Amino acid sequence: DIQMTQSPSSVSASVGDRVTITCRASQGVSSYLAWYQQRPGKAPKLLIYAASSLQSEVPSRFSGSGSGTEFTLTISSLQPEDFATYYCQQAKSFPRTFGGGTKVEIK
Amino acid sequence: EVQLLESGGDLIQPGGSLRLSCAASGIAFSSCAMGWVRQAPARGLEWVSVISASGGNTYYADSVKGRFTISRDNSKNTLYLQLNSLRAEDTAVYYCARTYSGYNYFDYWGQGTLVTVSS
Numbered sequence: 720d721i722q723m724t725q726s727p728s729s730v731s732a733s734v735g736d737r738v739t740i741t742c743r744a745s746q747g748v749s750s751y752l753a754w755y756q757q758r759p760g761k762a763p764k765l766l767i768y769a770a771s772s773l774q775s776e777v778p779s780r781f782s783g784s785g786s787g788t789e790f791t792l793t794i795s796s797l798q799p800e801d802f803a804t805y806y807c808q809q810a811k812s813f814p815r816t817f818g819g820g821t822k823v824e825i826k
Numbered sequence: 827e828v829q830l831l832e833s834g835g836d837l838i839q840p841g842g843s844l845r846l847s848c849a850a851s852g853i854a855f856s857s858c859a860m861g862w863v864r865q866a867p868a869r870g871l872e873w874v875s876v877i878s879a880s881g882g883n884t885y886y887a888d889s890v891k892g893r894f895t896i897s898r899d900n901s902k903n904t905l906y907l908q909l910n911s912l913r914a915e916d917t918a919v920y921y922c923a924r925t926y927s928g929y930n931y932f933d934y935w936g937q938g939t940l941v942t943v944s945s
Contacts, residue, residue: 720888753931755871762921762935763863763871774933806871810930814887815873 721745721809725818731826738794740821742807747787751810754783754792757820758803766805767792797823828852828934830922835939842912842943848905848922848936856900859925861932862907864918874920875907876929885929890916912943 722745732738742752750770755763765774767783770790780795794801802825807818834846848860861876875886875896884896895908905922919940923932 751930755932757871762937763932764935765926765931765933768927768931808871808873808931810927813885813929815876815929817871817873820870 720814721748721812721816723807723809723816723818725805725807725821727821728819729822729824731824732797733826734797734799736797736826738797738801738823740792740805740807740823742785742790742792742818744788744790744809744811748809748811750786752783752785752790753808753810754781755806755808756801756803757806758800763806794823828924830924830934830936832920832922832936832939835920835941837942837944838912839945840913840943844909844912844941846907846909846920846922846939846941848907850903850905850922850924853924853934855903859929860898860905861923861925861929862896862905863921863923863932863935864916865921865938866915866918869918872918876925877905878929909941912941914943917941917943 724743752770754767757763771783782793804820804822829851831849862874877884877896893911897906919938921938922936924934926933
């Protein structure tokens with residue numbers, strides 16, 4: 720199975736800050752990678768697919784980049800509603816696998 | 827509006843069985859591959875299983891293979907997950923979700939149903 724490792728596991732930031740989260744795959748996944756946001760007590764929400772494609776109705780302050788084994792999710796200017804946990808997920812092979820999550824907290 | 831409504835979660839003893847259901851509306855269900863993702867308490871997301879639109883192809887996580895069975899009834903717009911030989915480590919919220927771009931990603935999610943395995 721492909722292992723997905725996210726870093727950091729948590730980050731403290733202020734409204735307006737730029738935040739970058741990294742996801743590394745144990746083997747190459749090409750661009751078959753997604754990012755999800757999960758707010759407390761809610762279902763996950765798809766933000767980015769195919770490594771860099773923004774899902775419909777997702778604000779443009781979210782962006783994704785990378786290919787192969789290293790990927791990043793960037794929030795260009797953190798908003799109050801962005802405080803949540805973020806997960807990456809590979810879609811290169813079965814079983815699909817998620818990263819352990821990165822919690823974005825208020826500084 | 828897309829709605830995925832899970833049901834069937836319960837408190838069940840180790841070794842027991844349970845069937846989860848997911849009723850879909852607002853989507854062309856019979857044309858959509860669907861799947862299940864779970865989340866243990868205070869833990870991360872775990873991919874569980876997906877099924878093709880016709881039901882002819884299924885895929886499972888190693889942790890549930892041979893114990894869980896995904897199925898669907900397109901005439902009822904309903905997805906199922908049969909959970910057998912349950913273990914304490916299967917305790918989780920189980921989410922139903924529609925896949926996007928083949929079996930690759932999940933774009934619509936239900937609110938989840940809680941399965942607790944405990945004696």
